[in-house]
Amino acid sequence: MAxxxxxxxxxxxxxxxxxxxRLRELFREMLLIRRFEEKVEERFRAGELxxxxxxAIGQEAVASGVMAALEPDDVIASTHRAHGHxxxxxxxxxxxxxxxxxxxxxxxxxxxxxxxxxDLAKGNLGANAVVGGGLPAITGAALAFQFRKQPRVAVAxxxxxxxxxxxxxxxxxxxxxxxxxxxxxxxxxxxxESTPMSQHAPIEDFAQRAVAFGMRSIDxxxxxxxxxxxxxxxxxxxxxSGQGPVFLNIRTYRLVGHYIGDPQxxxxxxxxxxxxxxxxxxxxxxxxxxxxxxxxxxxDTEIEAIVEGSVEFAKAxxxxxxxxxxxxxxx
Amino acid sequence: xxxxxYREAVRDALSSAMRSDDEVFxxxxxxxxxxxxMGVTQGMLAEFGPERVRNTPISEIAIVGTGIGAAMQGMRxxxxxxxxxxxxxxxxxxxxxxxxxxxxxxxQLKVPLTIRTQGGAGWSPGAQHAQQLESWFVHVPGLKVVFxxxxxxxxxxxxxxxxxxNTVIFFEHRLLYPLKGPVPDEIEPIPxxxxxxxxxxxxxxxxxxxxxxxxALQAAEEAAKEGISVEVIDPRTLLPLDxxxxxxxxxxxxxxxxxxxxxxxxxxGAELAAVIQQGAFDYLDAxxxxxxxxxxxxxxxxxxxxxxxxxxADVLEAVKRTVARS
Numbered sequence: 001m002a003x004x005x006x007x008x009x010x011x012x013x014x015x016x017x018x019x020x021x022r023l024r025e026l027f028r029e030m031l032l033i034r035r036f037e038e039k040v041e042e043r044f045r046a047g048e049l050x051x052x053x054x055x056a057i058g059q060e061a062v063a064s065g066v067m068a069a070l071e072p073d074d075v076i077a078s079t080h081r082a083h084g085h086x087x088x089x090x091x092x093x094x095x096x097x098x099x100x101x102x103x104x105x106x107x108x109x110x111x112x113x114x115x116x117x118x119d120l121a122k123g124n125l126g127a128n129a130v131v132g133g134g135l136p137a138i139t140g141a142a143l144a145f146q147f148r149k150q151p152r153v154a155v156a157x158x159x160x161x162x163x164x165x166x167x168x169x170x171x172x173x174x175x176x177x178x179x180x181x182x183x184x185x186x187x188x189x190x191x192x193e194s195t196p197m198s199q200h201a202p203i204e205d206f207a208q209r210a211v212a213f214g215m216r217s218i219d220x221x222x223x224x225x226x227x228x229x230x231x232x233x234x235x236x237x238x239x240x241s242g243q244g245p246v247f248l249n250i251r252t253y254r255l256v257g258h259y260i261g262d263p264q265x266x267x268x269x270x271x272x273x274x275x276x277x278x279x280x281x282x283x284x285x286x287x288x289x290x291x292x293x294x295x296x297x298x299x300d301t302e303i304e305a306i307v308e309g310s311v312e313f314a315k316a317x318x319x320x321x322x323x324x325x326x327x328x329x330x331x
Numbered sequence: 332x333x334x335x336x337y338r339e340a341v342r343d344a345l346s347s348a349m350r351s352d353d354e355v356f357x358x359x360x361x362x363x364x365x366x367x368x369m370g371v372t373q374g375m376l377a378e379f380g381p382e383r384v385r386n387t388p389i390s391e392i393a394i395v396g397t398g399i400g401a402a403m404q405g406m407r408x409x410x411x412x413x414x415x416x417x418x419x420x421x422x423x424x425x426x427x428x429x430x431x432x433x434x435x436x437x438x439q440l441k442v443p444l445t446i447r448t449q450g451g452a453g454w455s456p457g458a459q460h461a462q463q464l465e466s467w468f469v470h471v472p473g474l475k476v477v478f479x480x481x482x483x484x485x486x487x488x489x490x491x492x493x494x495x496x497n498t499v500i501f502f503e504h505r506l507l508y509p510l511k512g513p514v515p516d517e518i519e520p521i522p523x524x525x526x527x528x529x530x531x532x533x534x535x536x537x538x539x540x541x542x543x544x545x546x547a548l549q550a551a552e553e554a555a556k557e558g559i560s561v562e563v564i565d566p567r568t569l570l571p572l573d574x575x576x577x578x579x580x581x582x583x584x585x586x587x588x589x590x591x592x593x594x595x596x597x598x599x600g601a602e603l604a605a606v607i608q609q610g611a612f613d614y615l616d617a618x619x620x621x622x623x624x625x626x627x628x629x630x631x632x633x634x635x636x637x638x639x640x641x642x643x644a645d646v647l648e649a650v651k652r653t654v655a656r657s
Contacts (some may be wrong), residue, residue: 097618101593109437124438125403130427136396137428143397144404147356154400167423170393177388326437329472331496 058255065228082127103317163190210247222252359411430473595623
């Protein structure tokens with residue numbers, strides 16, 4: 001019988017299977033994602049990045065916590081807000097930044113851009129610019145794992161806005177019907193672009209949508225990386241043991257606008273300021289790990305240099321030849 | 332040469348691929364116990380079991396999208412969309428996902444998925460079970476589009492589609508299923524992108540697809556009685572298109588007629604006409620004629636239905652119009 005579960009036991013008791021050392025690694029990764037996103041904002045505003053961009057400031061613990069619980073040959077499909085997922089799945093920031101600059105050295109060779117980051121070698125089947133668009137292929141990848149009897153999971157990321165699409169419902173229905181090893185990771189930041197949850201869904205608890213298919217659902221605090229890790233670990237075990245897919249109902253906060261430059265006329269400035277003070281996953285983890293100012297400064301300086309290095313790498317990259325646009329239309 | 336019906340030929344290609352390759356499987360609505368709404372997959376459940384002959388919910392997004400995901404892992408799924416009208420439900424997955432993953436990933440991914448579907452007028456199915464939508468997909472870079480008209484071609488081309496590394500939309504015509512024709516003893520794969528000259532002629536070239544191929548052949552017989560020699564070409568694959576064979580034929584005959592059951596406006600005949608005028612403009616002795624359905628959702632009553640869709644007589648009239656010009 002499917003049910004909505006409470007927080008994972010480990011996290012509730014204030015501990016997880018993560019060692020202090022591993023947690024510090026995750027802290028470092030989350031900070032890397034944050035500084036990367038800030039740099040992306042800066043370079044976009046400087047007019048260096050084509051297209052338009054969505055950053056995941058505030059949602060770093062989801063990316064890092066989920067990926068930490070996956071095995072290297074597990075696969076993911078990401079969303080338009082993909083930089084954090086991609087970095088946490090193992091793609092070097094140089095390759096991500098080079099993609100944002102449209103260079104051949106980018107993780108999609110300059111063909112994809114911010115919303116189409118791919119890295120097949122790292123198990124990243126691609127970020128998707130169509131809300132909900134990547135979910136059916138995750139059900140399909142999981143079906144292939146089931147066919148081949150491989151102990152792997154396929155993981156779809158999506159936001160609360162996506163749960164209103166037919167794509168979401170059809171993907172979850174079939175995944176549960178066939179009990180394929182898939183994880184459906186809802187990053188519930190309560191905004192569908194500029195539209196609040198109250199205007200886009202008649203319910204507040206999206207776990208109900210998974211439970212309606214008979215799917216196991218776990219509630220997760222998305223600002224707590226240990227909680228995310230524990231829930232994902234548990235979900236992964238469930239899925240690879242043949243018991244079917246799991247829905248991770250993760251509450252998180254988008255501490256920025258929908259896209260870079262979004263004036264956010266739809267929410268109060270004070271609300272955002274309060275969230276930034278109380279819901280920043282990096283600050284929360286820093287407090288738990290008791291990382292002092294000196295240690296933090298040293299780490300931050302090191303990370304800033306890595307991120308700055310990614311910009312230099314990207315700028316020094318190779319521009320694709322215009323006619324290469326036709327190179328991969330067919331295999 | 333043994334004979335098979337078009338239906339049996341499709342089944343033979345599917346079964347042969349599944350016998351020799353564990354990575355090939357089929358899924359779709361009512362394809363298992365029922366054997367498909369057209370009976371194409373009859374008996375396959377008994378041979379291959381429910382894991383590889385998978386009944387799905389009525390869920391076209393998931394049918395196509397799950398096929399995409401399995402194909403991205405290197406499997407070779409063949410999914411069935413019961414009627415091509417229902418392809419419209421899965422358009423996002425076809426157009427934004429299957430067709431684009433390879434380019435968007437900079438060549439990292441392949442989607443070797445085959446989508447079989449069928450349709451066609453002639454039995455009063457009404458407006459939502461008989462459209463011919465092949466031209467929609469010819470407009471999408473990254474997809475391949477196949478529409479065979481004979482048992483031999485449907486078998487050889489389906490085999491090639493399954494083993495193509497790209498997503499192929501494979502159109503079958505409902506009225507062709509019972510037609511018998513000779514096939515080679517063993518499956519001979521037919522390369523995608525090669526047209527077949529169905530009948531040699533010297534006065535007019537008719538380029539026909541699907542049901543209009545047998546209709547065009549019938550029209551050619553009639554025309555011959557009146558001393559008009561008609562060449563009939565079936566492109567078989569619409570994307571990629573064998574432009575060379577078509578242009579060479581029109582250079583020889585100096586006249587061209589296109590024929591498909593889909594509505595004329597915006598239909599594949601428009602693309603063929605553009606290819607012909609570009610490649611053989613100086614050879615043309617008459618405007619290119621297009622034969623297709625009249626521009627209306629298909630009406631139910633048989634008299635209306637038959638009036639809307641084209642037949643051999645329409646092809647014959649078009650042929651005569653081209654000849655009358657010179």
